[in-house]
Each structure stands twice: as C-alpha cells, then as structure tokens.
Amino acid sequence: MKPLRPTLRRSLHMTIVCAAVFLFMGAGDDARFNSIGHRMMCVCSCSQVLLECNHVGCTYSDKMRNQLLAALDKGDNDDLILQGFVQDYGPTVIAAPTATGFNRVAWIMPFVALAFGITFVIYVVRSWKNKPTPALAGGIVIPTGGELDTLRERARKETDQ
Amino acid sequence: MSLIGSFALLLALALAAYSFLAGLFALFQRDAMGARIAETARRAGIAAFVAVLLAAVVLVTSAFHDDFSIAYIQQHSNRDLPAAYKFAVLWSGQEGSLLFWSLLLSGYGFVLRLRYKTDQRLFAYASVVIAAVQVFFLLILNVAAKPFSLVQGMVPPDGNGLYPLLQYPEMVIHPPMLYLGYVGFTVPFAFALGALIMKYPGEKWINITRRWTMVTWCFLTIGVFLGAHWAYAVLGWGGYWGWDPVENASLMPWLTGTAFLHSVMMQEKRGMLKVWNMLLIFATFLLSMLGTFLTRSGVISSVHAFAQSSIGSWFLVFIALTVAVCAYFLAANISHLKSEHKLESLVSRESSFLFNNLLLLVVCFTILWGTFFPILSEWVQGHKVTVGPPFFNRVAVPVALLLLLLTAVGPLLAWRKTSVESLKRNFLFPLIGSIAIGGMMIVFGVRPWQDPSFFYATMAGVLSALVIFTIVSEFVRGGRVIAGKSGQSLPAAMIHLCHRNTRRYGGYIVHFGVALVVIGILGTPFNKEVEKEMGFGDKVSLGPYTFVCQSYTMEDNPNYGNEWAIINVFRGGKQVTTMYPERRFYKSSQQPQTIPRIYPSFREDFLLVTDVYLVYEGRNEETGRPIIKAHLNPMVPWIWTGLIIMVFGTIIALVPNAVPVRVTATVPVQEPAHVGAGD
Numbered sequence: 001m002k003p004l005r006p007t008l009r010r011s012l013h014m015t016i017v018c019a020a021v022f023l024f025m026g027a028g029d030d031a032r033f034n035s036i037g038h039r040m041m042c043v044c045s046c047s048q049v050l051l052e053c054n055h056v057g058c059t060y061s062d063k064m065r066n067q068l069l070a071a072l073d074k075g076d077n078d079d080l081i082l083q084g085f086v087q088d089y090g091p092t093v094i095a096a097p098t099a100t101g102f103n104r105v106a107w108i109m110p111f112v113a114l115a116f117g118i119t120f121v122i123y124v125v126r127s128w129k130n131k132p133t134p135a136l137a138g139g140i141v142i143p144t145g146g147e148l149d150t151l152r153e154r155a156r157k158e159t160d161q
Numbered sequence: 162m163s164l165i166g167s168f169a170l171l172l173a174l175a176l177a178a179y180s181f182l183a184g185l186f187a188l189f190q191r192d193a194m195g196a197r198i199a200e201t202a203r204r205a206g207i208a209a210f211v212a213v214l215l216a217a218v219v220l221v222t223s224a225f226h227d228d229f230s231i232a233y234i235q236q237h238s239n240r241d242l243p244a245a246y247k248f249a250v251l252w253s254g255q256e257g258s259l260l261f262w263s264l265l266l267s268g269y270g271f272v273l274r275l276r277y278k279t280d281q282r283l284f285a286y287a288s289v290v291i292a293a294v295q296v297f298f299l300l301i302l303n304v305a306a307k308p309f310s311l312v313q314g315m316v317p318p319d320g321n322g323l324y325p326l327l328q329y330p331e332m333v334i335h336p337p338m339l340y341l342g343y344v345g346f347t348v349p350f351a352f353a354l355g356a357l358i359m360k361y362p363g364e365k366w367i368n369i370t371r372r373w374t375m376v377t378w379c380f381l382t383i384g385v386f387l388g389a390h391w392a393y394a395v396l397g398w399g400g401y402w403g404w405d406p407v408e409n410a411s412l413m414p415w416l417t418g419t420a421f422l423h424s425v426m427m428q429e430k431r432g433m434l435k436v437w438n439m440l441l442i443f444a445t446f447l448l449s450m451l452g453t454f455l456t457r458s459g460v461i462s463s464v465h466a467f468a469q470s471s472i473g474s475w476f477l478v479f480i481a482l483t484v485a486v487c488a489y490f491l492a493a494n495i496s497h498l499k500s501e502h503k504l505e506s507l508v509s510r511e512s513s514f515l516f517n518n519l520l521l522l523v524v525c526f527t528i529l530w531g532t533f534f535p536i537l538s539e540w541v542q543g544h545k546v547t548v549g550p551p552f553f554n555r556v557a558v559p560v561a562l563l564l565l566l567l568t569a570v571g572p573l574l575a576w577r578k579t580s581v582e583s584l585k586r587n588f589l590f591p592l593i594g595s596i597a598i599g600g601m602m603i604v605f606g607v608r609p610w611q612d613p614s615f616f617y618a619t620m621a622g623v624l625s626a627l628v629i630f631t632i633v634s635e636f637v638r639g640g641r642v643i644a645g646k647s648g649q650s651l652p653a654a655m656i657h658l659c660h661r662n663t664r665r666y667g668g669y670i671v672h673f674g675v676a677l678v679v680i681g682i683l684g685t686p687f688n689k690e691v692e693k694e695m696g697f698g699d700k701v702s703l704g705p706y707t708f709v710c711q712s713y714t715m716e717d718n719p720n721y722g723n724e725w726a727i728i729n730v731f732r733g734g735k736q737v738t739t740m741y742p743e744r745r746f747y748k749s750s751q752q753p754q755t756i757p758r759i760y761p762s763f764r765e766d767f768l769l770v771t772d773v774y775l776v777y778e779g780r781n782e783e784t785g786r787p788i789i790k791a792h793l794n795p796m797v798p799w800i801w802t803g804l805i806i807m808v809f810g811t812i813i814a815l816v817p818n819a820v821p822v823r824v825t826a827t828v829p830v831q832e833p834a835h836v837g838a839g840d
Contacts (some may be wrong), residue, residue, distance in 0.1 A: 054398045095549035110527040117519040128504040
C-alpha cells in the first residue's frame with residue numbers, strides 16, 4: 001500500500017483530533033453533575049428530580065447538591081456517589097430502579113410485553129392472511145393476484161375522481 | 162343551604178337507584194308493562210340529573226355566600242377568594258370533585274336518555290349501566306364523602322382558602338376538561354356493555370358512540386395538555402411533565418381511548434376486532450376509574466396530594482365489580498362477537514392498525530407498570546423504590562418513537578393491500594424530506610451519537626417530519642385530483658377534499674398536531690438554565706439572552722401579598738421584552754407560590770421558537786437578595802400549538818361529510834318527429 005504523504009497524514013491526524021475534541025468536549029464534571037443530579041430525587045417530598053426541585057428554603061436540595069459536588073471533587077465514581085446517597089437518604093433517593101436483583105424486572109417487563117405483543121400480532125396477522133377465502137354460492141369467483149390488483153387500481157382511480 | 166344540598170343528593174341517589182333497578186327489571190319484562198316501567202326508569206334518570214345539578218348549585222352558592230358552616234366550604238374557600246375560584250371550589254377538594262363527577266355523569270346520562278329514540282332497546286341497556294355508575298358515585302357522596310357536612314363546634318369567621326397552586330386561571334378549566342374526558346368514557350362503555358349483554362347485532366352501537374367517543378377523547382386530550390401547561394406555568398420548575406402517578410393516570414385512558422378510536426375503524430370497515438374493541442373500551446373506562454382511585458387513595462405518593470382520603474377502597478371494590486361483570490358477559494356472549502378475520506396482505510391498513518394498537522397498549526402497560534412498581538417492590542423486597550422520569554424516558558420514549566413511525570406510515574397504507582409501487586409513490590418525497598431534516602439537525606449541532614437524549618431528539622425530529630410530509634403530500638395529492646376536475650385552486654380543492662371525508666382528513670390534522678407536540682418535546686435535551694441572586698442593575702446571561710434586573714415592586718390585595726421582579730430581556734444588544742416574574746404569599750393558607758413568566762420567542766426565531774422562562778424564587782435568607790432563575794426551553798410553544806391543531810382536527814372529524822350535491826340538469830327535449838301519412 002502506498003504511504004500517505006506527510007501533509008495529508010498530518011491533516012488527517014488533525015481532523016481526527018478535532019473531531020474527537022468536538023465530539024467529547026463538555027463531558028467534564030458539569031456534565032456528570034447534571035447527569036447524576038438527574039438520576040436522583042429530592043427527598044423533600046416534592047416528587048421532583050434533585051436538580052429540578054425549585055423550592056426556596058427546601059431543607060434538602062441545596063444540601064444534597066453540595067454533597068454531590070463534594071463527591072465529584074473527591075473523584076468518586078458514579079456508582080459510589082449514588083451508593084453514598086442511598087446510605088444517607090434510603091433507596092427512594094434513586095430516581096429509577098437500579099439494574100440489580102428484583103429491580104431488573106422493572107426494566108425488563110415493558111420490553112417483554114413489547115416482544116410478546118409483536119410476536120402475537122405477527123402470528124395473528126399471518127394466520128388471518130393464510131385463511132382460505134370462503135367459497136361463494138352461485139359459482140362466483142373472487143378475483144385474485146394480478147387481476148384483483150388491476151381491478152383495485154381501476155377502482156382507486158375512479159374513486160379519486 | 163346544607164339541608165337542601167344533602168336532600169338533593171339523597172333524592173338523586175334514590176332516583177338513580179330506581180332508574181337502575183326499574184330499568185333492569187324492564188329489560189327482562191318485554192311486554193306493555195315492561196315498556197311503561199322502562200319509561201319511568203328513563204324519567205327517573207333524567208330527574209336524577211336535576212337533583213345532582215341542584216346539589217352542585219347549592220355548593221357553589223354556599224361558596225359565594227361564604228357559608229363556612231359547611232366544612233367543605235370552610236376548608237376550600239375564604240372570603241377574599243376571587244369569584245372565578247369560588248366557582249372552582251366545586252372541584253378543588255375531595256367531596257366537591259366527586260359531586261362534580263356525579264354532575265357530569267348525570268349530564269351525559271341526561272343527554273343519552275333524551276336521545277333514546279335512536280334505538281330504544283340499546284339505549285335502555287346503556288341507561289341501566291350509566292345508572293349503576295351513578296348509584297356508585299352518589300352512594301359515596303351520601304355515605305363516605307359528604308360535601309354538605311357541617312363544621313363541628315363554632316363556625317369560623319373565615320375559611321382556609323383554596324390551595325395556592327389551584328389559584329390559577331387554567332385551574333378553572335383543566336379539571337372540568339379532564340373530568341369531561343374521564344366521565345365521558347362511561348358512555349361508550351355503557352353502550353359496549355349494553356350491546357354485549359343484549360347481543361346487539363351489527364356495528365350500529367359503534368356508529369352511535371363514535372361521536373361520543375371522539376368528543377370525550379378530545380376533552381381528555383385538552384385536560385391532559387392543560388394539566389401539563391399548568392405544571393409548566395405554575396410549578397416553576399421549567400418542565401411540563403414529571404411522570405407523576407396522577408399525570409400517568411390521566412395518560413393511560415387517553416392511550417387506550419386512542420387505540421379504541423383507531424381499532425373501531427377495523428370493525429366498521431371490515432367487521433373485525435369485535436372482542437378487541439370491547440376489551441379496549443372496558444380498559445379505558447376502568448383506567449379512568451383507576452386514575453380517580455390513584456388521586457383519592459394516596460396509595461402512591463404524588464404531588465397531587467390535595468384530595469387524598471380513605472375512599473380509595475370504594476373505588477377498588479367498584480373496579481373489581483366492574484371487571485367481574487365485564488368478564489362474565491364477555492365469557493358468556495363471546496360467540497356473538499365472532500367475526501371473519503381475513504387479511505390479504507401484511508402491508509395493509511389493517512396490519513398498521515394492529516401494530517398501532519399494540520404500541521399504544523405497550524406504552525400504556527409501561528406507564529401502568531412503572532406507576533405500580535413501587536408497591537410491587539414493597540411487597541417483594543420490603544422497601545419502596547422510586548420509579549421516576551429516568552425510567553419512563555428510557556422505556557416509554559423508544560416505543561413512542563415506533564408509534565410515531567407508524568403514525569407516518571399507517572395512513573398511507575390502503576385497506577386490504579398496498580402495492581410496492583404505491584408505497585414508493587407515497588413515501589419517496591416524505592422520506593427524502595425527513596432525512597434532510599435529520600441532516601439539518603446534525604449540521605446545526607445535534608449530535609445523536611453523543612448522548613441517548615440527543616439520539617431520541619434526532620429520531621423524534623426525523624419521524625415528526627416524516628409524519629408532517631406524508632400528511633402534506635396526502636392533502637396535495639388529493640387536492641390536485643379535485644383541482645384538476647373542478648378547476649378550483651389547490652387550497653380550495655384541499656378544503657373541498659377535507660369536507661368530502663372529514664373523518665379521514667380530520668384524523669390527518671390530528672396526526673399533524675401530534676407531530677408538532679413531539680417537535681415541542683424534542684427540545685428538552687437542549688434546555689438551559691441559570692440561577693443568580695440579582696440586585697438592581699445586575700445582569701445574567703443565558704444563551705443569546707441577557708437579563709437585566711430593573712427593579713422589584715410589591716403589592717397587596719385581600720387574598721395575597723406579592724413581590725414582582727422587573728427584568729429587562731436583551732438579545733443581540735436589543736431589548737426584546739420586559740418580564741415580571743412574581744412571588745405570592747397567600748394570607749389565609751399562609752403558603753407562598755411562585756408565578757413564573759414565559760416569553761415565547763416567535764418573533765425572533767419562529768420555527769425554532771424558544772420559551773424564555775423566568776422564576777422569582779424568593780430571597781436568600783442570609784443575604785436578603787432576590788434569587789432569579791432563568792430557563793431557555795427550546796420548542797416548547799409547539800406543544801401547545803400542537804394541542805390546538807389536535808382539537809381543530811377532532812372538530813373537523815366530527816363534522817358530517819359533505820353530501821354529494823344533486824344537480825337537476827335540464828335536457829332539451831327534441832321535437833317529436835311528425836310522421837306523415839306518406840312517410
């Protein structure tokens with residue numbers, strides 16, 4: 001294989017680096033704060049996501065946000081941070097069921113229902129499609145295939161008018 | 162006053178009970194005497210409406226007269242409450258809202274019983290079912306949740322006032338709309354159950370209930386969206402949908418009702434899905450009841466905590482009874498619902514309806530599952546878990562996107578079979594257009610590969626565009642045919658087209674509205690916000706906007722004291738508006754309330770409109786300085802625009818089709834030839 005010219009190679013490297021910077025920029029602590037803060041609920045009984053609790057004087061949300069910032073500064077990973085919050089405020093602080101133990105069922109069931117539903121509908125549609133056409137009295141023959149398509153196209157044209 | 166109200170409710174219960182029992186008896190007594198009893202049952206049902214109306218009038222009048230001897234008025238009103246909210250007292254608490262529900266149900270029953278001549282036998286069955294539901298609600302009102310209970314001991318000089326969150330103009334409209342939707346589904350349910358019990362032949366019950374169902378669906382749609390708008394405009398968190406259990410409860414019957422509206426077309430056109438349609442309307446009614454159970458019982462924690470009590474068990478028993486009755490008659494009469502199911506092709510309108518129903522039900526199941534999973538978790542694991550927005554967004558959104566795809570594809574498929582050529586012809590332009598929209602989104606900075614929310618936003622954009630382009634192409638194609646034949650202009654031809662098949666084209670307009678709603682939602686990942694303590698002259702910037710605090714001012718009225726921030730909004734160095742976010746303190750309830758201000762940037766951005774959303778959050782307790790929170794919420798105004806279009810589309814679909822004009826042509830009569838003798 002013919003090696004790339006140095007200028008072209010440098011340009012290619014530059015493009016890849018720029019693209020990488022462009023794609024992954026902003027994934028710092030701000031983004032993590034935002035992401036983790038949206039995975040927890042405020043425990044002041046407002047039923048709102050932590051970063052969306054807007055009660056002035058809420059005794060929990062400011063404290064929890066500061067706690068989250070401190071954990072991020074300490075360099076804890078996401079799981080450790082969430083675990084710390086669960087220890088302090090109980091399991092209901094996590095805004096969605098975790099993917100562990102029985103909680104997995106919460107995530108799996110909707111997709112099981114979807115898969116079951118799709119399979120059922122496909123089965124039903126196929127069985128209806130494969131049903132034989134009932135014979136008509138008086139020797140009337142129902143047109144099929146190309147003949148039926150031609151008639152249908154003609155009907156469509158006529159009804160469009 | 163309270164005596165009149167209590168008596169009216171008792172009378173209403175007696176009349177509804179008579180309407181139910183006598184109506185039931187008359188159904189089995191098919192002679193002249195039975196007919197006479199049926200007529201008395203019908204009249205008793207009508208009279209029950211008058212009695213419930215009287216009770217409601219008494220309650221509202223008591224609110225206007227500040228009759229704090231009635232406990233309900235004392236708890237939900239006060240002397241300085243504005244008149245509109247005194248009217249809203251009717252549905253702002255437990256007992257009142259049940260009375261309001263009863264009133265609407267009696268009102269629907271009243272209309273149904275007046276129109277009984279359409280089909281006396283079927284209407285008699287439906288009337289009995291409605292009377293049974295009326296008896297249930299009136300029993301609660303007379304036994305467990307009495308709106309006219311008197312205050313114990315001394316009558317207080319003033320009331321506790323209306324919950325501050327409810328003191329907003331939309332709250333005067335939102336609950337009635339939602340209730341009209343919830344209650345309205347009782348009518349198609351009653352007809353369906355009646356038709357099942359009497360083994361009603363044919364599809365006539367569907368034709369009779371079609372308009373009822375559409376009107377009810379429209380009310381529920383308005384109710385759900387007004388609730389979302391209220392959350393947006395009052396709660397001050399910058400969002401409109403929090404997946405709260407009670408919000409979910411309103412969405413579930415909407416989803417099954419939407420599935421029903423689609424699948425009944427299969428029964429009407431092809432005589433298919435008879436059992437399925439029964440199940441759907443039963444589910445819709447039961448989910449409406451479940452919503453009320455959730456609001457009342459407190460079994461699931463919700464922000465809608467202002468109407469909780471112990472009457473949840475009543476609803477549970479009623480739901481169980483209804484399930485038992487429906488299941489019994491369905492099992493007993495299922496042979497009557499047998500239909501000839503025959504499909505010619507997988508690529509047909511019939512298949513698309515089946516998949517549409519499947520996806521709507523899967524979304525509904527997901528919401529039901531997520532709403533009740535905390536209870537299940539408590540049973541199994543011994544502790545509750547939270548199932549909040551991250552769960553629903555991750556699970557329901559992908560299925561909803563599939564549904565959107567079907568919304569684009571389904572209407573263009575023909576009944577029975579769609580040819581490949583027709584598919585190509587119909588989809589080429591919309592497909593190219595929607596892919597171009599996706600490309601433009603990427604060019605303008607949406608990176609679907611960076612974050613799942615951006616991916617969903619891109620997909621939602623592409624699919625909404627596909628829906629809109631397919632609808633536009635359908636209108637243009639049909640309009641061209643008519644314009645070619647009649648010589649009308651294309652817009653006039655499209656209106657003519659719409660009038661020729663209002664249901665079909667009204668439906669397309671509803672789909673267009675749905676696409677706009679999705680476009681409004683897809684802006685969510687791009688929301689921005691900033692919070693700052695702002696003194697006079699302080700500035701804060703967010704996106705292209707700069708907010709400058711001009712001043713603060715205070716006002717006081719008998720109902721509440723308030724403080725306003727006066728914020729000038731600049732963009733590109735030019736002032737675009739002044740906004741007045743407000744914070745109120747209600748005197749009687751001693752509760753604070755924020756009133757955000759919203760400026761939709763239609764003038765500056767039009768298609769890419771953004772809501773500038775300002776909240777005056779209060780003062781920092783340490784520094785005493787006011788805190789202002791600013792949000793930029795792109796595309797949100799399209800959600801409310803979409804709602805208006807959906808309602809418009811439903812109205813179009815309700816209009817009867819244009820009847821072909823009969824023109825009497827004058828044909829010149831030829832002179833009869835005189836036949837001469839010599840010819």
